[in-house]
Amino acid sequence: MNYKTQKIAYYFFATSMLLLTLQIVFGFIMGFAHMGYDGLHSIIPFHAARASHNNLLVVWLLTGFMGAAHYIIPEECEREIESPLLAYIQLGSLILVGVTAIIGFHFNWWEGRKFLEIPRPLDYLVVVNVLMFIYNIGMTIWKAKKKTTTTLVLFFGLLMAALLYLPGLIPTDNQTMDSYWRWWVVHLWVEGVWELIMGGILSFLLIKLTGVDREIIEKWLYIIVGVTFLSGILGTGHHYYYIGTPRYWLMIGGIFSALEPLAFLGIAIYAIMVAKKGQRNHPNKMAMHWTLGCAVMSFVGAGLLGFAHTLPQVNLWTHGTLVTAMHGHMAFWGAYAMLVLAIISYSIPNMTGRKLMNSSISAYAFWSTTVGMVSMTVAFGVAGIAQVYLERKMGMDFLEVQKAIEIHFLGLILAASLFSSGIIAYIYEFIRCGLPTDAPVDKEYV
Amino acid sequence: MLSKAAARNFFLVGTFLCFGAFVLLTIDTISKVPAQTNAENLTDSAIRGKHIFETNNCMGCHTILGEGAYYAPELTKTYPKRGAEFIRLMLTDPEKLYPGQRKMVKYDFNEQEKDDVIAFLKWISEMDLNGFPAEPDLMQ
Numbered sequence: 001m002n003y004k005t006q007k008i009a010y011y012f013f014a015t016s017m018l019l020l021t022l023q024i025v026f027g028f029i030m031g032f033a034h035m036g037y038d039g040l041h042s043i044i045p046f047h048a049a050r051a052s053h054n055n056l057l058v059v060w061l062l063t064g065f066m067g068a069a070h071y072i073i074p075e076e077c078e079r080e081i082e083s084p085l086l087a088y089i090q091l092g093s094l095i096l097v098g099v100t101a102i103i104g105f106h107f108n109w110w111e112g113r114k115f116l117e118i119p120r121p122l123d124y125l126v127v128v129n130v131l132m133f134i135y136n137i138g139m140t141i142w143k144a145k146k147k148t149t150t151t152l153v154l155f156f157g158l159l160m161a162a163l164l165y166l167p168g169l170i171p172t173d174n175q176t177m178d179s180y181w182r183w184w185v186v187h188l189w190v191e192g193v194w195e196l197i198m199g200g201i202l203s204f205l206l207i208k209l210t211g212v213d214r215e216i217i218e219k220w221l222y223i224i225v226g227v228t229f230l231s232g233i234l235g236t237g238h239h240y241y242y243i244g245t246p247r248y249w250l251m252i253g254g255i256f257s258a259l260e261p262l263a264f265l266g267i268a269i270y271a272i273m274v275a276k277k278g279q280r281n282h283p284n285k286m287a288m289h290w291t292l293g294c295a296v297m298s299f300v301g302a303g304l305l306g307f308a309h310t311l312p313q314v315n316l317w318t319h320g321t322l323v324t325a326m327h328g329h330m331a332f333w334g335a336y337a338m339l340v341l342a343i344i345s346y347s348i349p350n351m352t353g354r355k356l357m358n359s360s361i362s363a364y365a366f367w368s369t370t371v372g373m374v375s376m377t378v379a380f381g382v383a384g385i386a387q388v389y390l391e392r393k394m395g396m397d398f399l400e401v402q403k404a405i406e407i408h409f410l411g412l413i414l415a416a417s418l419f420s421s422g423i424i425a426y427i428y429e430f431i432r433c434g435l436p437t438d439a440p441v442d443k444e445y446v
Numbered sequence: 447m448l449s450k451a452a453a454r455n456f457f458l459v460g461t462f463l464c465f466g467a468f469v470l471l472t473i474d475t476i477s478k479v480p481a482q483t484n485a486e487n488l489t490d491s492a493i494r495g496k497h498i499f500e501t502n503n504c505m506g507c508h509t510i511l512g513e514g515a516y517y518a519p520e521l522t523k524t525y526p527k528r529g530a531e532f533i534r535l536m537l538t539d540p541e542k543l544y545p546g547q548r549k550m551v552k553y554d555f556n557e558q559e560k561d562d563v564i565a566f567l568k569w570i571s572e573m574d575l576n577g578f579p580a581e582p583d584l585m586q
Contacts, residue, residue: 045549222454
């Protein structure tokens with residue numbers, strides 16, 4: 001580590017790993033319930049498991065992004081974090097709000113809007129919490145002599161993510177407008193500003209891991225985030241096809257959604273090209289695996305599988321079926337989960353001074369999670385397509401169809417078990433590296 | 447070859463134009479949604495029904511307007527398909543209607559609250575959703 005306050009990132013990352021573990025537990029509860037084994041229904045009904053699974057995902061990714069910011073910003077700005085105490089208070093309060101929300105779900109306390117389930121009083125606390133984070137990182141950048149493009153893109157992404165939480169708080173009695181504003185948050189996060197965060201973190205990793213000139217990498221960063229916004233902002237329209245909004249959204253959403261894979265294709269090509277061009281033989285091989293894995297899997301999950309069902313003619317039949325879960329799982333995994341795991345893999349040896357990153361356990365973690373997630377996606381896809389044909393195209397009863405596709409959830413659980421074994425391996429390596437130290441790290445690692 | 451400044455301008459101008467178009471379309475959508483969703487029929491009872499729907503996280507199992515979770519049936523057309531009495535019975539004792547099947551939480555709603563949920567589902571079912579949900583077309 002070049003800066004002592006970079007080690008704050010470790011505690012954000014450790015929290016991320018804990019929340020990811022919990023998210024997977026709730027995922028299994030839902031998988032078994034889909035198979036008919038809902039023995040926990042009286043204490044953890046499906047909707048509580050579902051809200052916990054989704055919200056834990058959002059919070060562990062955001063915590064990971066915040067950790068990444070605490071690691072990257074000091075190095076890019078060449079100064080310490082403005083207030084380490086504020087960073088720890090912010091992390092502590094984020095955990096407190098998160099835990100309260102998850103416990104609340106199990107006592108029927110929620111707002112009940114998909115992805116924005118946390119109750120309104122906690123929403124306000126989230127806003128205060130994120131403002132603390134933005135202030136701390138913002139002041140660190142503001143007072144720095146050096147402001148790199150990577151820093152600015154990452155900060156702009158984090159700032160916009162905070163601001164875009166606000167449309168979700170607009171009060172309305174109309175279900176259509178409720179959904180309309182909800183997508184301003186959810187879509188413009190995951191297919192908009194989160195991609196800026198992704199671009200910023202990937203740029204940092206590629207600069208460090210490949211040694212390719214910063215000017216070249218940052219130029220392509222601008223083009224990719226430009227294409228992301230060109231397609232992603234109006235691509236929000238694919239959520240407005242069938243919720244009671246004007247018909248023109250079918251055309252606008254259809255055209256701009258079809259362009260969305262281009263941004264992800266751009267990221268994949270750019271990462272592979274830069275990796276090939278790089279002269280530097282960085283010793284942290286697994287960080288490179290996760291970085292390239294993120295670039296490629298985000299194209300497949302978010303780009304291709306998203307495109308597969310955002311054409312209005314297809315979406316008319318797939319809207320509100322398990323096909324969405326197929327796309328959702330690989331998209332979040334590829335674009336954001338692998339990204340957080342990439343920055344953790346890169347930074348942990350530097351923070352702890354223990355160079356354990358290229359072990360066979362680390363390689364197992366990468367390959368088993370990747371193969372596991374691809375298999376889970378296939379299981380969701382088969383179940384989803386069967387559901388579309390039996391229920392939507394043939395008119396069979398919902399519960400009869402669910403009985404008919406139960407077997408695919410056995411496949412899902414087996415795939416999820418392989419995936420989980422990889423996550424256990426990853427966390428085992430994370431713990432094995434120990435706590436961060438202030439000792440300087442070898443130059444070849446940073 | 448494109449310079450870094452040109453790449454930055456591409457990002458800034460493109461984002462500004464697209465976001466501007468999105469804001470204009472949003473203003474137009476806000477003006478058209480009341481007519482398309484029959485907002486004049488959105489009674490106090492239906493509004494209370496929406497609140498009950500949200501504060502019990504019904505979307506955590508069901509979909510409505512195609513949005514939510516995929517564990518329980520899509521509810522957009524439940525009112526015309528099943529009728530008010532079926533919904534009332536389901537809200538009273540779900541296991542009695544579907545014994546031994548996938549479970550729904552048994553809520554202690556009073557009669558007024560059940561009426562409110564029914565009013566909400568009735569209002570939802572009458573919206574113009576651009577053809578969703580489509581009628582099954584493979585068994586004709």
